[in-house]
Amino acid sequence: MSHTNDAIPPGWNYNPATWGERLPIVGLALLGLAIATYLGLFQLKIVPTVWEPFFGNDSKKILTSGVSQILPIPDALLGALGYAADATAGIIGGTRRWRTMPWIVILFGVMVGPLGMISVLLVVVQPVLYDAWCTLCLASAVISVVMIGPAMDEMLASLQYLKRVKEANESLWKAFWGYKEVQGKII
Template identity: 75%
Template sequence: MQEDKGIPPGWNYNPASWGQRMPIIILAIVGFFIAAYLALFQFKITSDVWEPFFGNDSRKILTSKTSQLLPIPDAALGALGYIADAVTGAIGGTNRWRTMPWIVIAFGLAVGPLGFISVLLVILQPVLYDAWCTLCLATAAISVVMIGPAMDEMLASLQYMKRVKDAGESKWKAFWGYKSIQGKVM
């Protein structure tokens, strides 16, 4: 039965299964290490950054005005974002789309905007600086790959919350995982 496997109504797979989430968590950890490495350069802890394809372009991108717009360098913010992705992806079991909508929505909000910002920063590289950064491109690719699966799980939680609303139950309690609709899996 679908409910026994945690499959949301109308779905043919469980978007909260470990098979769906583990690749995102692993990618987030890889993204964290790359972004942390780039942040070490931006914080001047290391004096050089690895760049196999574009000569001095990584230095140009990582020291650009865009990378320093905020009080914290963009790579450090990216590293924090990837940790948030990994942690929110790892919390909860395979039924978390209905038992922990709050963490699933936090997960989606952590993954989605990071992916958007990564794409924006990649577009700015050649447009503003006529340069490319290999590791920046790698982290952007990681961010984009993570979006689809994270949004699937968030969609399942949002659909669950709509079913709660349609049943006249407390959306607030359901959001925080205090109860399912009239004790039923929905």
């Protein structure tokens, strides 16, 4: 194993924070953002109709349902905000960010996880409460679940780094925010 490249976490055979690892996730988030924005615009009645190739009138039924309007903002727009936040957190930071800025990596991980879980919950709600399916909602859910796996390796590298910081009795707080004084001491 090569020790010359300090971008690879110790005990790993690759760096989970390279652009090759991160950009596909950002791409998925942008695709999700496009779908959710489109659905949100329909919910705001800016777009008059919604694309639904398989389930007839079901998409409209779901997108205008009570659950979709529990909150002051339509649920698809909240999803769009989630995707935008995921894409942003995926872009910020260089290829050593798992140790130079653990806060963004961990924020990225905890945003991708719940967004996916909420999507799955909404997939369950569609047939159980409304006896209907919405193709684009399902597509969005698949995207957000697919994003979880590849986002987690980077978070694992950051959490292991913070564990080494703790073992070395350095400040977890400073390491989390990427203070240079801690970075110099811990690999």
